[in-house]
Amino acid sequence: xxxxxxxxxxxxxxxxxxxxxxxxxxxxxTRVTGKRTFAKMTSFDFAVTIAMGSILxxxxxxxxxxxxxxxxxIALLAVLQALFAKLxxxxxxxxxxxxxxxxxxxxxxxxxxENLKKALVSQADLMGKLREANVLQLSxxxxxxxxxTGDISVLHSxxxxxxxxxxxxDVKS
Numbered sequence: 001x002x003x004x005x006x007x008x009x010x011x012x013x014x015x016x017x018x019x020x021x022x023x024x025x026x027x028x029x030t031r032v033t034g035k036r037t038f039a040k041m042t043s044f045d046f047a048v049t050i051a052m053g054s055i056l057x058x059x060x061x062x063x064x065x066x067x068x069x070x071x072x073x074i075a076l077l078a079v080l081q082a083l084f085a086k087l088x089x090x091x092x093x094x095x096x097x098x099x100x101x102x103x104x105x106x107x108x109x110x111x112x113x114e115n116l117k118k119a120l121v122s123q124a125d126l127m128g129k130l131r132e133a134n135v136l137q138l139s140x141x142x143x144x145x146x147x148x149t150g151d152i153s154v155l156h157s158x159x160x161x162x163x164x165x166x167x168x169x170d171v172k173s
Contacts, residue, residue: 104144
């Protein structure tokens with residue numbers, strides 16, 4: 001039994017060529033569709049990214065049978081992602097129907113325990129985020145928001161200042 005079977009060398013070469021081609025293709029797709037495709041992700045963005053990863057893995061591991069379907073599939077997902085982003089940025093109605101709503105977790109130093117439960121965020125996680133934001137007293141906290149991306153934003157100040165209403169416009173209290 002040979003270690004380097006000519007058939008397996010051919011397969012390895014095909015996989016290498018496919019990997020380089022797919023890599024360059026993904027650079028092109030990312031450049032064309034913009035940064036949103038792989039930026040901070042909503043749940044929808046995450047699902048599309050996972051789908052692209054699965055398609056890419058299949059194309060690299062089986063280049064003979066799946067390279068062209070992968071090219072078409074990734075292009076289609078990227079175009080749909082760009083159209084989806086355009087729709088969300090131009091239509092408030094579409095944004096309300098399709099995306100999650102940010103949830104208020106704290107307001108004026110008070111923890112909103114029901115909203116913590118809705119967002120599936122523990123009080124320990126909340127306290128960790130407050131510490132990361134250098135909050136020393138709960139009274140400093142104007143608002144804590146669980147964002148649509150899963151991030152937690154902490155708005156705090158020692159000054160008696162109100163948050164501009166536009167900042168809190170889409171936040172579910």
